[in-house]
Amino acid sequence: MGKRLLLAVPMLLIVSMVMFVLASILPGDSAATILGEEATPESLAALREQMGLNLPLYQQYWNWATDAIRGDFGTSIFGGQDVVTVIVYRLPVTVSLMVLSTLVIGVVGAVLGLLSAVKGGWIGRFLDAFSLFGLAIPSFAFAVVLVSLFAVTVRAFPATGYMSLEDGFGNWIWSLTLPVIAMSLSGTTLVAKQMRDSALEVLSRDSIRVLRANGISERSILFRHVLKNAAIPATTVLGVCVVGALTGAVFIENVFVMPGLGSLATQSTMTHDMPVLLGLGVYFTLIVVGVNLLVDVVYGFINPKVRVS
Template identity: 60%
Template sequence: MVRLILTRLVLSVVLVVIASLAIFFLMSLVPGDPARTILGANATPDLVARLRQQLGLNQPLPVQYGRWFVGLLHGDLGDSVLSGEPVTSLILARVPVTLSLLVLSTLVIGVLGTLIGLGSAVRGGAVGRLLDTVSLVGLALPSYWIAVVLVAVFAVAIRLFPATGYSPLAEDPVQWLLSLVLPVTALSLGGITIVAKQMRDSALDVLGRDYIRVLRASGVRERSIVLKHVLRNAALPSLTVLGITIVAALTGAVFVENVFVLPGLGSLVTQATTSHDLPVVLGVGVFFTLFVIVVNLVIDVLYGVLNPKVRVR
C-alpha cells in the first residue's frame, strides 16, 4: 500500500508538469494581449511594447515557462498580470468557496448515489426502471442548464434559497449552507444518477453470487447481508465511478460558480482567461491538478481499505 502511494506521488509530479505545459502553450494560442488590456485600446504601440518588455511578455515562450516553473519549485506562482497581486493570495482567498462546493457535492453524490443504487438493487421493479430513466435525463442535462432552472424555480419563483452570492462558513453557518444548496444540487444531480446506476448494477451482480444464497439459506438476516457483504463488494467499482464524477465536477463547478456568482476559483479562472492573465490561469490549473491527484490518492486508499488484495501489492 505504501509503495502504491509513493508511486502515485511520483507520477503526480509528472502530471503537474504536463498539465502546466499544456495550459501554458494553449493559452499562448488564445487571442489577446495583457499589455493592451491594461493600457486600453487607445495606447500607442511604443507604450504597449514597453509594458510587454516590463512584464516579460516579449520573451520566447520556453523562457517564460521556464521562469514560471522555477518560481513554482520555490513555491511562488507569480503575480497577476492585471492586478499585480500574488497569484497564491488570489487562489487562497477563493479556495474555501470552491472546496465547499466540491466537498459538499462529493458527499451528496456519494451518499445519495449509494443509497439510491443499493435500494434499487434490493427492491428492484419500478424503482430500478425509474432509476434508469432518471439516469438518462441526468446525463443529458448539463449542470449549467440545471443551475439556471433551479434559480428560476427556487430562487425567483418560490424564493426559498438565494439566487446568487456566498456567505462564509465562519460568519454565518446557516447562510453558508443556504447559499450552497442550489449550486450543490446543480452540480450533483448528474453524478448521483451515475453513481446510483453503477451501485445498482454492482449490487445486483453481488446479490446473484453463490455465497449470498448460502448466507440466506443459513438464516443470516437480509439487512446484515446487504450492509456487510453486498455494500462492501459493490462499493469497489462504484468508487472508481465516484472518483471520475468528482474530477468531472471541476468543469461543472466553473459554470455553476458563474451562474450563481460565487467568488470561487471557477469565476477567477474565467476572468483570467478572458483577460489573458496567464499566471492566474496557470496557478488555478496547478490547484485543479493537485485536487485531481488528491482525489485519485484517496480513492486508492479506500480501495486498500475495502480490498485487502490491494494492500499487499
C-alpha cells in the same frame, strides 16, 4: 500511494506546459488588455518588454517554472496581488462545493442504487428515468432552472452569492444548496447506476445463496457482503465524478456568481492573466491527485486486499 505522489510531478509539468501553450495562442495578450484598444504600438511594445512577453515562449515558461519550484507563482497582472494569495482566498468556495457535492453524490447515489437492486419494480424504473434526465441535462442548464424555480419564483434560496462558515453553518448550507444540487445531478445518476449493477451482480453469486440458505438475515447480507463488494466499482465512478465536478464548478460558480476558483479561471482567461492561470492549473492538478489518493485510501478501507503501496 508513493508512486501516485511521484507521478504528480510530471503531471504538474505537463499541465503547466499545456496551459502555457494554450494561453499563448489565445487572441490578444495581457499588455493589450491592460492598455486597451487605443494603445499605441510603442506603448504596447514597451509594456510587453517590461512584462517579459517579448521573450521566446520557452524562456517565459522557464522563468515561471524556476520561480514556481521555489513557491513563487508570481503576481496577478490585473489585481497586483500574489497569485497564491488570490487562489487561497477563493479556495474555500470551490472546496465547499466539491466536498458537499461529493457527499451528495456518494450517499444519494449509493442509497438509490441499493434500493433499486434490492426492491426493483418502480424504484428501478425511476432510477432509469432519473439517470436519463441527469445525463441529458448539462449542470449549468439545470442550475438556471433551479434559480428560476427556487430563487426567483419561490424565493426559498439565494440566487447568487456565497456565505462562509464564519457567517454560520445554516447560512453556509443555505447559500450552497442550489449549487450543490446542480453539480451533483449527473454524478448521482452515474454512481446510482454503477451501484445497482454491481449490487445485482453480487446478489446473483452462489455465495449469497449459501448465506441465505444458512439463515443469515437480509440486512446482514446487504451491509456486510453486498455493499462491501459493490462499493469498490462505485467508488471508482465517484472519484471520476469528483474530478469532473471541477469542470462543472467553472459553470456553476459563474451562474451563481460565487467567488471561487472556477469563476477566477474564467476571469483570468478573459484578461490573459497568465500567472493566475498557471497557478490555477497547479492547484487543480493537486486536487485531482488528492482525489485519486483519497480513492485509494477508501479502497483499502473497504477491502484491505486492494490496498496500494
